[in-house]
Amino acid sequence: MKMKEKKALKRESIIQTALQLFSANGFHKTTIPDIAAKLHMSVGNLYNYFSSKDILAQEIIKYTSEVLGEKIRVVNTMDISAKEKIYKIVEIYFRMAKDKPEMIEYFLRVYLSNREVFNDGCEGMVCVSGFITEIMIFFDDAVASGELRNQDFFSAFGLFMGYLGGMVFLKGEGVLPKGIEYYIDDISRNIYNALKN
Amino acid sequence: MKDTVGRKLRLLWLQSITCNGNTHSFLNHPELFSLLSHFDLVHHPVLESGYSMEELTDKKIPCDILILEGSFIEEGFTKNGVEVSSLVAHYAQRAEYIVSAGTCATFGGIFKQKDPEKISGFCFDGEERTERYEHYAQKLISLPGCPIHPRWLSYVLLMIASGKKVALDSLHRPVELYGYTVHSGCTRNEYFEWKIDAKQFGLKEGCLFYEQGCQGPYTRGSCNKILWNDITSKTRVGTPCFGCTEPEFPKVGLFSTRTNMGIPATMPLGIPRRAYLTLTGVVKSFKIKRFSERLLEYDK
Numbered sequence: 186m187k188m189k190e191k192k193a194l195k196r197e198s199i200i201q202t203a204l205q206l207f208s209a210n211g212f213h214k215t216t217i218p219d220i221a222a223k224l225h226m227s228v229g230n231l232y233n234y235f236s237s238k239d240i241l242a243q244e245i246i247k248y249t250s251e252v253l254g255e256k257i258r259v260v261n262t263m264d265i266s267a268k269e270k271i272y273k274i275v276e277i278y279f280r281m282a283k284d285k286p287e288m289i290e291y292f293l294r295v296y297l298s299n300r301e302v303f304n305d306g307c308e309g310m311v312c313v314s315g316f317i318t319e320i321m322i323f324f325d326d327a328v329a330s331g332e333l334r335n336q337d338f339f340s341a342f343g344l345f346m347g348y349l350g351g352m353v354f355l356k357g358e359g360v361l362p363k364g365i366e367y368y369i370d371d372i373s374r375n376i377y378n379a380l381k382n
Numbered sequence: 383m384k385d386t387v388g389r390k391l392r393l394l395w396l397q398s399i400t401c402n403g404n405t406h407s408f409l410n411h412p413e414l415f416s417l418l419s420h421f422d423l424v425h426h427p428v429l430e431s432g433y434s435m436e437e438l439t440d441k442k443i444p445c446d447i448l449i450l451e452g453s454f455i456e457e458g459f460t461k462n463g464v465e466v467s468s469l470v471a472h473y474a475q476r477a478e479y480i481v482s483a484g485t486c487a488t489f490g491g492i493f494k495q496k497d498p499e500k501i502s503g504f505c506f507d508g509e510e511r512t513e514r515y516e517h518y519a520q521k522l523i524s525l526p527g528c529p530i531h532p533r534w535l536s537y538v539l540l541m542i543a544s545g546k547k548v549a550l551d552s553l554h555r556p557v558e559l560y561g562y563t564v565h566s567g568c569t570r571n572e573y574f575e576w577k578i579d580a581k582q583f584g585l586k587e588g589c590l591f592y593e594q595g596c597q598g599p600y601t602r603g604s605c606n607k608i609l610w611n612d613i614t615s616k617t618r619v620g621t622p623c624f625g626c627t628e629p630e631f632p633k634v635g636l637f638s639t640r641t642n643m644g645i646p647a648t649m650p651l652g653i654p655r656r657a658y659l660t661l662t663g664v665v666k667s668f669k670i671k672r673f674s675e676r677l678l679e680y681d682k
Contacts, residue, residue, distance in 0.1 A: 318663060
């Protein structure tokens with residue numbers, strides 16, 4: 186394996202480990218030595234990959250946004266109705282919350298809760314554009330095909346993603362009586378009914 | 383500026399179904415008579431010329447360059463009792479160059495709306511080729527625009543008179559004139575880059591693409607490179623580009639941008655939607671103070 190590929194793999198493993206620790210213990214309680222120890226690497230070497238904890242946190246949100254965006258991109262290219270796409274997007278989001286909870290938890294409990302860490306470098310949508318762009322494309326197609334009602338982007342976006350984020354937050358708090366997947370069907374239908382033409 | 387036997391090239395301007403817009407626009411050329419001095423103007427609808435309307439309809443006029451203005455119908459539009467379609471067929475056969483001046487003559491334009499099935503441009507119906515295309519493609523130069531800029535026509539005429547080849551695209555438009563979009567050279571480009579819309583018509587600040595209907599980013603033309611009256615352009619003064627050079631002109635709702643959940647329904651020419659939206663999401667995350675201020679404070 187070439188050195189460049191090795192470094193890229195190492196970089197990703199740092200991101201994944203830090204993602205788990207930040208999501209589980211919080212941004213401020215997790216230190217660079219904690220992350221380095223879990224990876225069996227020296228603190229100095231970790232700094233060769235990421236020059237600060239803030240930079241690492243910003244790279245993680247970009248990474249999670251890209252992973253989620255890639256999955257929605259696949260849905261966007263499918264030849265199915267907007268109603269079916271909504272179902273698939275909800276399914277992706279909730280399955281990720283179940284199988285890789287750290288991905289969504291990071292967004293809710295680190296990215297949204299520690300804005301000072303992201304103010305310089307991750308302003309607005311800069312670090313989440315991989316995900317936002319795909320949601321924009323979904324809405325654009327759904328309105329162009331006449332299935333969803335034309336309206337301001339954020340009123341539709343807030344309804345869709347705010348709803349999903351809220352459910353995953355409740356899951357994280359341990360207050361949902363049933364597993365998150367139980368809600369896929371009803372929530373997809375609610376979102377479609379709220380947005381349809 | 384002369385042909386092989388040493389005479390000036392003969393210029394015939396023939397109108398079909400038209401509002402005279404291109405004729406009038408051409409009269410605004412600052413060097414009109416100097417330009418025309420290089421040609422033998424055999425017939426023109428409003429300028430003094432060598433042959434009369436009667437001689438035109440008798441099909442007696444010789445010509446080297448045929449300028450066509452207005453859209454076409456096979457039957458039912460006559461001049462002096464003669465079907466214009468037969469006049470066009472006669473002169474187009476004999477001319478060395480055919481210039482379709484304006485969107486009506488090129489693609490059908492405004493007058494096509496009257497009877498979209500029967501009325502078209504000379505060699506194109508929208509973007510589709512008409513039956514005439516095969517006959518005349520070799521000598522055709524398309525100059526769409528509603529109206530055309532007078533300098534677009536003078537560029538073509540002087541290139542022909544100088545014996546130079548005019549490079550054309552697939553719709554026979556000169557690439558020197560239509561290789562650009564109207565967006566190129568617009569003084570509002572910084573606002574486009576930072577996705578800041580104009581708050582109202584006529585302001586110097588803000589881009590007209592997001593709300594006011596501007597079609598400049600996906601319309602081919604040199605309006606912001608070769609300025610109108612040598613001074614300005616529609617978009618510079620705060621009016622949206624109406625896309626008047628395009629085959630599908632005219633569209634409706636020219637003063638508002640069609641959007642799907644706030645996303646422009648038509649992307650800038652050749653820009654993939656995913657690329658455009660990624661860029662938009664990023665730049666909209668920043669607030670640039672200079673772009674929220676007036677360019678000129680008249681009260682100070």
